[in-house]
Amino acid sequence: DTGVSQDPRHKITKRGQNVTFRCDPISEHNRLYWYRQTLGQGPEFLTYFQNEAQLEKSRLLSDRFSAERPKGSFSTLEIQRTEQGDSAMYLCASSPPGTSDYNEQFFGPGTRLTVL
Amino acid sequence: AQTVTQSQPEMSVQEAETVTLSCTYDTSESNYYLFWYKQPPSRQMILVIRQEAYKQQNATENRFSVNFQKAAKSFSLKISDSQLGDTAMYFCAFMTDSGYALNFGKGTSLLVTP
Numbered sequence: 001d002t003g004v005s006q007d008p009r010h011k012i013t014k015r016g017q018n019v020t021f022r023c024d025p026i027s028e029h030n031r032l033y034w035y036r037q038t039l040g041q042g043p044e045f046l047t048y049f050q051n052e053a054q055l056e057k058s059r060l061l062s063d064r065f066s067a068e069r070p071k072g073s074f075s076t077l078e079i080q081r082t083e084q085g086d087s088a089m090y091l092c093a094s095s096p097p098g099t100s101d102y103n104e105q106f107f108g109p110g111t112r113l114t115v116l
Numbered sequence: 117a118q119t120v121t122q123s124q125p126e127m128s129v130q131e132a133e134t135v136t137l138s139c140t141y142d143t144s145e146s147n148y149y150l151f152w153y154k155q156p157p158s159r160q161m162i163l164v165i166r167q168e169a170y171k172q173q174n175a176t177e178n179r180f181s182v183n184f185q186k187a188a189k190s191f192s193l194k195i196s197d198s199q200l201g202d203t204a205m206y207f208c209a210f211m212t213d214s215g216y217a218l219n220f221g222k223g224t225s226l227l228v229t230p
Binding site (some may be wrong): 003004031033035040041042043044045048055056058091104105107108109110 | 120153159160161162163166207209215216217218219220221222223
């Protein structure tokens with residue numbers, strides 16, 4: 001069983017450019033999460049999908065950010081008009097369906113974004 | 117809003133020794149979950165241990181155990197018989213029982229030395 005995968009692993013872009021990241025969750029996991037981790041900080045929640053529905057968005061997710069999960073499988077996170085402050089590690093996590101109160105989130109390796 | 121505080125940015129321990137990482141949190145919720153995640157250098161984050169707030173018994177996973185003090189809003193992680201592979205960033209995290217987002221602390225960098 002493969003874990004959560006993310007592509008690309010590293011991305012260097014110039015300020016003002018658009019970037020898109022992809023996350024492939026663990027098979028059968030219907031819940032998907034995006035987090036952002038800046039240097040010296042813990043991950044911060046960005047958004048949450050259950051199947052294809054985006055159920056929760058953080059105020060950190062400005063208008064320049066958009067996330068999709070069109071078929072309830074992989075997800076994309078797009079940042080438009082990147083700024084230097086967007087430089088961070090973008091983490092994706094997934095968790096399985098279930099009726100328990102809590103389902104463990106399994107994290108991917110992340111995409112490290114550097115905006116020059 | 118919930119906040120998670122890890123007051124120890126860096127710690128060091130010798131192999132085979134025991135180390136305790138501290139975590140405090142602030143919440144008005146009565147039901148919630150607490151976690152310790154490990155992030156090894158250049159590797160993905162993995163769950164080490166979790167605690168349900170309604171359970172009084174402290175969680176244990178092999179060499180890892182927690183000291184959960186609900187009234188004090190404290191959740192420390194004890195690593196016994198430390199191994200070189202325990203070297204990593206350790207994050208304390210909080211989740212309400214009605215939410216989906218993990219709220220993380222800033223992390224503690226643990227170095228295990230020979």
